[in-house]
Amino acid sequence: MSMVKESVDVAVPLHAAYNQWTLAEEFPRFMEGVDSVSRLDSRHNHWQTSIDGITREFDTEIVDQEPEELIAWRGMDGEAERKEVVTFRRLDPGHTRVTLAVDLRPAGPGEKAADVRGEVDRRVKGDLRRFKEYVEERARGRGGAG
Template identity: 30%
Template sequence: MSTLEEHVDVGVPIDRAWDRLHRVENFPSFVEGVRDARTEPNGRAHLDVEAGGRTRELEAEVSDRKERVMEWHTTGAPLLAGTFSLKPIDRTHTRVQARLEYDPDTVRETFGGPKGFAQANAIERVVRSDLEHFKDYLERER
């Protein structure tokens, strides 16, 4: 398994960032490749994802931990897991940290794309870009 961690500082209070992070139906606004997303019963989310010219439906279980940490993991292939951690910087700024655990070969087989280091770089770029889009999404709604 590979692990990727990235963060972005956003100009909104932690409560607003936490609330927006839980609006699964808005994921297409800031997560690259997500075409449709919806909350399902029992802490699940359904995502229609397009990547590498392929479309896949993903089901994920989502749960919250103390200290503003959201955990998630897919319930089928590809096996992915991660967390979003929110930390207050001050009253009007929040750090959003994303952690993703994935098997590069499984991601490549499922969605296509390059092998090895090139794929890791591509995944890093996507996660960084998604965090920047999340920042824009949050700050646009002030």
């Protein structure tokens, strides 16, 4: 099992960072290997991913959500065991620290090999870097950090 925890400071207010993360349908814009995410209901999403030549579909369930503080979810695919928590901390009126913790038990030899190579760690770092670019660009496009 891999446990990865990374943070990134984004130049947007807390509500903007949190609200962007609640739009799961936009995850493919900044998450590597995520082809699509569709909302099934207020607590469940369906994911389609393609990572290292392995295509997978699975559902996730939001198990905890505190507005402008955290969102926690778990995978429900029966193969890979996955738990993720993203937290948001206001640094000042225009900056927020976003921390993503991923706890993953890979399924199958391909995913286990990717885990050993540090792919989960690399992917989390890259996803947060791309989230920073994405949310800041969207804020600039709206003419402010709003």
